[in-house]
Every structure is written in structure tokens, then in C-alpha cells.
Amino acid sequence: MNMSLDRLLEAMMATLRTDVIPHVGDPYARGQAIGVVDLLNNIGARIEWARAPIAEAVEEKRRLLREAGVALPAARDEPVAGTTADLLAQRDQLDMLICEKLESLSARDDAHARQALACLCQHAHDELTLQMQFVRKPLFAEIASGGGADRSSGR
Amino acid sequence: MMAYKAQAEIISPSAGQARSFDPYDGETVRERLSSHLRREVDASFEIGPLRRYTVGFSWVTYGFRATWRENGRSVERDLILRAGPPRGIFAPYRASPEFTALGALAGSGVPVPRVYWFSDDSAAIGAPFFVCDLVPGEAPIPWTRDGGPAFDDARREGLGGQFVAALAALHRFKWEGTPAAAIGGSMDATRAAIDEVTRWEGLLAMWSPRRIPMLEIAARWLRRNAPSARRISIVHGDYRIGNFLEAEGRITAILDWELVHLGDPAEDVGWICLQAWRGRSPYMCHFFTREELRDRYALLSGIEMSLADMAYWEAFGAYKLAVMHFGAVHCFEERGFDDLRMAGMGLQIPRVLLQVESAMERAA
Known part of the structure; x- marks a missing residue:
């Protein structure tokens, strides 16, 4: 996850307040939209991104790097712990180490390097495949047409 | 929560003055564009209300009707204003490459709208922009509701x-x-x-x-x-x-x-x-x-x-x-x-x- 939950909630509220509610003609519908703003405003302090998938990703990256012979700094080799924000920071640091390893292996042309490189590439693929279980089909057709037909009117 | 300004403050180095750009405030954009074109093109330049298009993930697009005088004759046209939002995906924007390419391609086998005026500077309307003809038509989009074909x-x-x-x-x-x-x-x-x-x-x-x-x-x-x-x-x-x-x-x-x-x-x-x-x-x-x-x-x-x-x-x-x-x-x-x-x-x-x-x- 690349975006902060706080920022997402804030932008959703701002969009409703600025771009949606002023253009809703029906008072009941307007009240319901303000109700959504109220809910978004109240749930922010109660929720965070699901921690388990990020912790698993950190664990997997550590295992991968250990197998690739990368010495992890002590803090990154301890049991996975911390807040979601800590885990995201750890994930990013481990991705940096993976990228550095990719770089060094790519400069070599021996069987061992090719095999290690294949493992790192496979990890990148597997991680994205896992993340896809959280990704829903985008509603670009409706967004681009303003909720209307599958085409946009003239410019 | 992180605090964000409602509008971006833009400093135009060449103009030495600050201007904000709020794409939802069509009236302010219209007033600024009118002033700019009255100054640069024709003192009698008139612009009708701006309507914003929903398409496009990057530049902000508005349509409007304009009247002005050119070579002593009155001109009335439906035009398009494209503005590069200061915080948009490819910001900071420049209008000149698009304007120049479209101008060069006029009359070629590539159907392009006629272009009129542009600015890479944010001083005029708060964002780089260019103005071109409104071309009739609709834009078929790649995303269909069922993921199927867009055309027979x-x-x-x-x-x-x-x-x-x-x-x-x-x-x-x-x-x-x-x-x-x-x-x-x-x-x-x-x-x-x-x-x-x-x-x-x-x-x-x-x-x-x-x-x-x-x-x-x-x-x-x-x-x-x-x-x-x-x-x-x-x-x-x-x-x-x-x-x-x-x-x-x-x-x-x-x-x-x-x-x-x-x-x-x-x-x-x-x-x-x-x-x-x-x-x-x-x-x-x-x-x-x-x-x-x-x-x-x-x-x-x-x-x-x-x-x-x-x-x-x-x-x-x-x-x-x-x-x-x-x-x-x-x-x-x-x-x-x-x-x-x-x-x-x-x-x-x-x-x-x-x-x-x-x-x-x-x-x-």
C-alpha cells in the first residue's frame, strides 16, 4: 500500500464537501452524503491498513534476502513487530536491499547469479499476485463517463 | 491528519506574482482568461460561461463560447481551454510542446484542433494553458462496463x-x-x-x-x-x-x-x-x-x-x-x-x- 489511510479519508471528505454535495439537489440525498462525511471523519482514528499481510510480506522479504546471502541489519532480523507504519517502513527498506541485490546480480553472468536473480524475480511476481487478492476491478468506465454511457461527449 | 491547502499557491518566476488555480472555480478561471485575452488579443474579447468536461486524468478541460474582433471582423467560436493543474499528475506543466505540435500539424493528414493562444506561465490564469477549437464528436473510451468489445x-x-x-x-x-x-x-x-x-x-x-x-x-x-x-x-x-x-x-x-x-x-x-x-x-x-x-x-x-x-x-x-x-x-x-x-x-x-x-x- 502506497497511500496513507488518513490522506485517503481526508480526500474523500474534501471531494464530497467540495465537488459532490453542492451539486446534489435533493435534501435527503444531501443529508445522507453529509452522513458519509461524518462517518469518514469518525472512523479515521479507529482503523489502519490490515497489518497481517504487511507483516507476512516483511517476513518473506527477510527470508528471501537471507537466502540470497544478504546480511540484514540487526533490527531487520528481529521478530516482525511494530505498528503498521513501522512495518511499511521495514518493507520499503527491505525492498531497497532487494533492488541493490538485483543490481549486483545483474552485473554478473554466472549460474549462481542467474539462479539467485530468478528467485528475486519470482518473489516480485509472487508478492504482486498476493496483493491482487485485495485489488478490485476499477470502475474507470463509469468514472470517465461521469456515470453515463461508455463514451465521453465532445471536446 | 495532514493538512493541505484548499488551493495551490503558484509563484510565476517570470511574472513575479502569486496566483492560485482552483479547477472547480470556473468563474474565476473565466474572468482571468477574459482579462488575459483582452490584454493580449482584443480589448473586446468576450467569454461565455465555462463548462468542465469529466474526461482526462491530467489537464483540466473546459468548453466555452467566445467572441472577439480579428482584422476588423467579428469572430464567434466555440473553444476549448486546457489548463495544467499545478498539483496534477505531470505538474509542473508546459503548454508549449502540445501547442507547437498541434500548430505544426495543422493541414497535415492528422486531424487536430486549430490552436489559438497559450502560456507556459501561471501568471495569466494560475496555470499553464492553451486554447483551441472545440471539435464536434465523442471520445469512445477503452473501458466498457462488461469488459467486452467497444465497437461492432x-x-x-x-x-x-x-x-x-x-x-x-x-x-x-x-x-x-x-x-x-x-x-x-x-x-x-x-x-x-x-x-x-x-x-x-x-x-x-x-x-x-x-x-x-x-x-x-x-x-x-x-x-x-x-x-x-x-x-x-x-x-x-x-x-x-x-x-x-x-x-x-x-x-x-x-x-x-x-x-x-x-x-x-x-x-x-x-x-x-x-x-x-x-x-x-x-x-x-x-x-x-x-x-x-x-x-x-x-x-x-x-x-x-x-x-x-x-x-x-x-x-x-x-x-x-x-x-x-x-x-x-x-x-x-x-x-x-x-x-x-x-x-x-x-x-x-x-x-x-x-x-x-x-x-x-x-x-x-
């Missing part, structure tokens, strides 16, 4: 033929000695691909402090396998379904030239082949198989292209599209751009990264 066979054939003919005309266009020679890009056929990879790597570095293994794997592969261009052409940079207008079966205008540059024409052909522009349709941009596209393009442009070249540029296109998604996240997360479509793009990043991988595997 007759429209596919009719529009598809025009779509590739306009691209061939663009790539045949002799830009040397025209103002389009100054739009930027690569003029070295041996470096066109590498230059583009470098350009998008640089944008990714600017937009994502996080290093992304899949994109580093892809960039390395793209560098190692970069082909030489057969020629240097004007490259549209975002040539696809969604970026042209159609009226009564005729393509009336090719739009959205913000990524225009000089480079390898194969880049546009590869971009047409992206998964993102066809959903579950077997046809590139809902028009052609890859082989049909290659053959029709070669016939009309005189530029022979192998499926391998197309596959390389498709892989590059997938990489470029993925980098754009990081740009969307950056403008949403760091620049306070509230357009929720940017956040929506951010949530699709795993999908586009897997598309980079599969495009690379097909090309390998």
Missing part, C-alpha cells in the same frame, strides 16, 4: 482504418525545419529507446522514494534490449482509444498531446497494444490484432515494424503506464491533489506491475 465489426473497421491512417500521417510528417523540431525528445535514432527509459526512470525516482523491484527489473531489461529507431518522428506519447473524437463514423480530432516528443514511432504502436486499452477484447485498442496493426501501419506509413519491435515498445509502454500510476499516487499523497481518480490509480498498482512483467515476458 463495422465501426471497428471504419474507425480502425482512420485511427491507423492518422498515426501513419503523424509518423510520416516532416517535422525537420518546422517549429515542432523544438518540442523535445530524442533526435538520435540509436538512443531514442534508452532516452525514454531514462526519462521515465527519472520521473519514477521523483515520484516514488520507495524502490520497486519489478520496475527495476523492467528498466534493466528495457535498457539491455533497446532497439534502434528506423527513423525519428513526432511521437504522440498517448495514442489510443479514448484520445480521439468521433462524429458520425469519422475521427474528427486526435487529442491529448501532452506527452508529445520526438522519438521512435514504434513507441506509439507499442502503446496501442497495452492490455489497459482493450480489457478482454482480443483487439489492440478494440481495433486490430497485433498482426493487422503491423500490416496496416506498414502499408500506410512505409515503416516496417517487426512484432518483436512492437513487443519491446509494448513492454516499455507498460513500464511507462506503471510509472504514471506512481505519479498519480505522488500528486494525491504528497501534492494534495484531491482528485480521487488518482487514488484509484494507486490502488491498481499491483495489476499494472503484473502487466509490466507479462509484457516483458512476451517481448523476451
